[in-house]
Amino acid sequence: MLGKRGAGDDGQQAKKKRRLAGPVEPLNALVHLNKLRPGAQFKLVSQVGPVHSPLFVMEVEVNQQLFQGSGNSKKLAKLRAAELALKSFLQFPDASEAHQLLGRGFLPATADFTSDADVSSSGACRSLFSDFSGGGGTGAGDLNNAGGGDALQQRILSSKPGDKNPVMVLNEIHRGVKYDLLGEVGEKHFKLFNMKVTVGSREFTGSGRSKKVAKYNAALTALKVLHGISQFRSRVNEEKALGGQEPQVVADHMAQLVLTKFGELTNNLSSPHARRKVLAGIVMTTGHEGDSGQVICLATGTKCINGEYLSASGQAVNDCHAEVLCRRLLVKFLYQQLKMFLPNLSPVVSILEPQPDGRGFRLKDGVKFHLYISTSPCGDCRIFSPHDAKTDEGRTPNQISDKHPNRRARGLLRTKIESGEGTIPVRVEGTIQTWDGVLQGERLLTMSCSDKLTRWNVLGLQGALLHQYLPPVYLSSIVVGSWYHSEHMMRGVYGRVAPSLDARLGQSGQSEFRLNRPFLSGVSSPEGRQAGKTPNFSVNWCVGYEGLEVINPTTGKTEKELPSQLTKQAMFRDFLSLYGKIPALDASQGVLDAPK
Structure with a gap:
């Protein structure tokens, strides 16, 4: 028995050792809504569709307003309803996302992310937006003059440029950007998606073989036009531009x-x-x-x-x-x-x-x-x-010179x-056709x-x-x-x-x-x-x-x-x-x- 008990203890210790501590996962909108509005009641409005593919509609009342969400399960419908409810009185439905955008990592479980003092006193927030004209914030409509200098680009990309993609950088510069799917063309095995990103009053489009790539290209276009950030350029022969554009x-x-x-x-x-x-x-x-x-x-x-x-x-x-x-x-x-x-x-x-x-x-x-x-x-x-070895700088074959030009x-x-x-x-010595x-x-x-x-x-x-x-x-x-x-x-x-x-x-x-x-x-x-x-x-x-x-x-x-x-x-x-x-x-x- 002692032997068995000892073996069991060792197994439990081994199990515990295999658990690795990781970052706290961000909470979803439903959890945040329950913390901010305890007692919010969800009710089933309707259920339509066949048994194998139903569509549920859930409703929640917050601040004397009704919000409805739909999904293939009640859980998903409740989650979407909670997201809509949060958007009605919060700028960031996901508080952890808000803190990440401000450069402060994940939100601690005990933190009050609704506190105005917490956000306004944030050094990360001030440092991120201090490059805009006059030190005071700019409106969403005045985007051409916002952060156009090299200081903004260096501040955002200097630490680890390889870790940030255009979507992340655009979210850091402009809060509340909105992405919309304009449409998709092509057959099932060969589709092209078109995405639009709205920054203030201006719109930029991008396309790609997936929604993710299209979103990436839309954000890339916005960064290049609004701020001249070309950190992500990879396939351009920069001999000359056309009409002064990027x-x-x-x-x-x-x-x-x-x-x-x-x-x-x-x-x-x-x-x-x-x-x-x-x-x-x-x-x-x-x-x-x-x-x-x-x-x-x-x-x-x-x-x-x-x-x-x-x-x-x-x-x-x-x-x-x-x-x-x-x-x-x-x-x-x-x-x-x-x-x-x-x-x-x-x-x-x-x-x-x-x-x-x-x-x-x-x-x-x-x-x-x-x-x-x-x-x-x-x-x-x-x-x-097309898949020649990359250089030490990680450049693709589109950016490197021919190593054997005299072949x-x-x-x-x-x-x-x-x-x-x-x-x-x-x-040369061949016969004439x-x-x-x-x-x-x-x-x-x-x-x-x-x-x-x-x-x-x-x-x-x-x-x-x-x-x-x-x-x-x-x-x-x-x-x-x-x-x-x-x-x-x-x-x-x-x-x-x-x-x-x-x-x-x-x-x-x-x-x-x-x-x-x-x-x-x-x-x-x-x-x-x-x-x-x-x-x-x-x-x-x-x-x-x-x-x-x-x-x-x-x-x-x-x-x-x-x-x-x-x-x-x-x-x-x-x-x-x-x-x-x-x-x-x-x-x-x-x-x-x-x-x-």
């Missing part, structure tokens, strides 16, 4: 515009044609006050035409990669704008204007085009590992593979998207035919939704040709072409990797279209086996509709007589 805010906004428009065109992503691997879109800004940008075109796709379906008359689309289709859609849009200047047409507001010398046209001042791609373009921009794989021209995905380097060779079975090679972006940054987006009427049109920014690496992206779209082209274009002096260096950026909430089979269709849309046009990438034609609106033949038809009817840039460079 670069990351602008990049996230461009991405959000394209994603929202795609959701509208696909019936909240419920359409069968909403399936995609890559989404790209072009946003146009005019520089006018209040202009937040307009999506003028978007497309999806990752495949190229099969060699046996090549068309000698230009009735098939050879490359159905999303960013390539977007460039063709932009050309289509520019043709639409030029047709507004045809004779006998009533004047319409256009983004173009005649050149001062009367020859050709040009973009109006302030008009810019911004390209969004949901993932880095294939080719040289994408040849890296042979860097800066190479690459081609897409027929009937497959990915790219391979161009063989011929039409009959492709028809006989030789694999068709198509220029990679990285190489095409480099070409567009030199020659412009408009193409040879449209150049008869417009000077080169360049992108102002490129925003990448995932797999963004600033060093590889910069090299892939213009850096690899900069040394030679800068010298050549500088020597000519008279050339209207230049090496364009667009603003490059990732997004705050990158898309996740979408494993699965690539859709066997590609969709595109442009301003003026009634709906989405669906193309079969294998044949280069629509689902009804008709030529697309983006074929070479269709583009040439648009050119002929203008030729000889509106002034060209230089008649000596084009055809003098209109075709009969």
Whole structure:
């Protein structure tokens, strides 16, 4: 017996030893209400719904007011009713949360958190808000001048910046911020949530693959706009900002515009044609006050035409990669704008204007085009590992430089593979690709998207035919939704040709072409990797279209086996509709007589 009793005692001691003392858990709203208003009675108002999923409504009377809460259980309904009751006479329904926001840790069980003297005499409270203008508090409406200096940012983030996220910091600076879910788009397995945070009289939005990420991005936007706190920036190439705004805010906004428009065109992503691997879109800004940008075109796709379906008359689309289709859609849009200047047409507001010398046209001042791609373009921009080892500072691959810039794989021209995905380097000594060779079975090679972006940054987006009427049109920014690496992206779209082209274009002096260096950026909430089979269709849309046009990438034609609106033949038809009817840039460079 003694032996057993001793063994039992040892077991109890071991049990006690395994208990670790931890912080006191914060009390919920129901407990706080019972402490502040002892005897508050809850009563069941109603119970609706099936047996397996009931909905209870509980009611409590506090200060001669009735508060109701609902939930899937009586306990949850009582808790929500208590929260509403507390909000009616307390600023913080959760007292422990209030003390944490004031930097005082959890509320002791014996503390009187309703005492005015306790809060007003708090040194943490005074130190937190002493940076606001004049030492006296600011109203919720005057937020632009509140804590704009570096002192506030340093005070909040200096101790342990890695332990605080934007939501925590925003709550420390502004009490009573409110988060609301604006909506969610997408299918069950691929949803995008939009959250709004209200700070005083101003509202800021954020999006993400979960509500938590969307809330994080909304708070991040608010901090950057109101206080210039950029402690959390991670995927921005800070070469230059757009329009004086915070670069990351602008990049996230461009991405959000394209994603929202795609959701509208696909019936909240419920359409069968909403399936995609890559989404790209072009946003146009005019520089006018209040202009937040307009999506003028978007497309999806990752495949190229099969060699046996090549068309000698230009009735098939050879490359159905999303960013390539977007460039063709932009050309289509520019043709639409030029047709507004045809004779006998009533004047319409256009983004173009005649050149001062009367020859050709040009973009109006302030008009810019911004390209969004949901993932880095294939080719040289994408040849890296997204999970390379991080540096000692904990920076991600998006922030670190290329450790092996002189590798042979860097800066190479690459081609897409027929009937497959990915790219391979161009063989300098390789044989020339011929039409009959492709028809006989030789694999068709198509220029990679990285190489095409480099070409567009030199020659412009408009193409040879449209150049008869417009000077080169360049992108102002490129925003990448995932797999963004600033060093590889910069090299892939213009850096690899900069040394030679800068010298050549500088020597000519008279050339209207230049090496364009667009603003490059990732997004705050990158898309996740979408494993699965690539859709066997590609969709595109442009301003003026009634709906989405669906193309079969294998044949280069629509689902009804008709030529697309983006074929070479269709583009040439648009050119002929203008030729000889509106002034060209230089008649000596084009055809003098209109075709009969």
